[in-house]
Amino acid sequence: MGTRLDIQEFVKDYCRGLKDRDLLVKYGLNPKELIGVVRRLINDGHISKDQYFDRNRVIQEIEARQEKDFLKSLYHCPVCSHIHPTAFTICPACGIDVTKESIPDPGLQAVESESSNDTALVIIPEKEKVPQDPVAIAPEPLMTSPPAVPAQPVSEPVPEESFPEEVQDMIGIPLEQVAFSDETPEEISQGSYNLVEILEHSAGSTLFSALDSYDGERPLLNVRVFHLEDTEDGIVSEFMEKAFAYQFAMRDANILKVYGKTFVEGKPTLVYEHMPSNLESLLKSTQDGISLDLFMELLPQLLNAVGYSHMHRGADGVARRLPHGALSPRKFLFDPDTNTVKLDECGIWKALVEVRGFKRRMFEEPEVDPANLAPECFVLDSKFVNHFFADIYALGTTLYRLATGKCAFKAAEIEEYRFAHLKTFPVPPRVHRWQIPAWLDAMILKCLEKELSQRWRSATQMEVTIGKSFT
Structure with missing residues (x-):
């Protein structure tokens, strides 16, 4: 460290909640030096453990208030509930002219707080004027040294010919006692279904x-069976209720619609509208990525799906922010007849965490592909990760794969992925495929920035920059 540090002033700034990035600028430190300074001040007794934890609590409270202000600053479509950062007359999602629609005035709208320390509902006047340029706030990492990640084999998607025997044995099992929602079409709810194919x-x-x-x-339903053997029975039921409630409240053309819930051989199961394949299957037929014409047709749908999940007002009138946690080409279901994409498993990870807690790190979650994990997921415990920014990173790896046919980061085990995501940078997509436009190349690389503040703030922000040059 080349400059002399005023310990008293530093401790005062640190304990009053000055954020890490502000400390770096004010005292001319780099992140490694800052970690060393804080660790030494704690060891020397200048900063007590109580002060350390109080400081983190203060920062979390500030971010919770900023998050609520961010929620208030958004505009929503009265028809499809699409939420947008700026005012609009034509809804980007459903195309409705909102100036011609009769907007219901229920009085006050309830917005669900996402703060881990504040689960109350925040009441927001619907007609309140709000600023047009909201800024999403990224949480500060805790001042701890990155733990070593044990080397372990990567859990790759299972090839069709090697599905576990117990999974293959489920083919032909009938769906019984399905609790269909009231909004399920009658021709669907009155059917009698058997599982016929593993997608x-x-x-x-x-x-x-x-x-x-x-x-x-033809198949009429998609059925997702969850394997939660290490979870208690009471938690399984609670998980089912939360997951179904989150998904049932979602209304968007690019979100897979849930119809009902049941149990298959004692396993919690959700029943959805039918989609025949996913983008991973589409990629198997090409080595250079999908056609650019198809990519440009799918891109707004992909961004709308993630943007809607991250911020939407549900059918129950509650605005929610649901990180996905496991974005990859496998999670985007695809209908080749209509070139329609729908995002699967929205709200699943959040529901599981709410009932089970943060028992695993992100790279230990069974649904997660480490090729799509953000760098911070290898360093921080799951509860300290900003999962919305982590989703943007995973969205970037998905777009990279679709555009080039190649993985942005490829490795054989977790430790190699950790090094790749933390220390290496992806080859620009245009190097693999020169036809990719410059704006798309820059859009994908911005998703894959190591620093959260350098990434896109939201998929909605990405959506409004399609086809535009930016820096």
């Missing part, structure tokens, strides 16, 4: 297609 499998869940045994012309 996708991982350690955490299996996605099947289900066929009506009385009308066997």
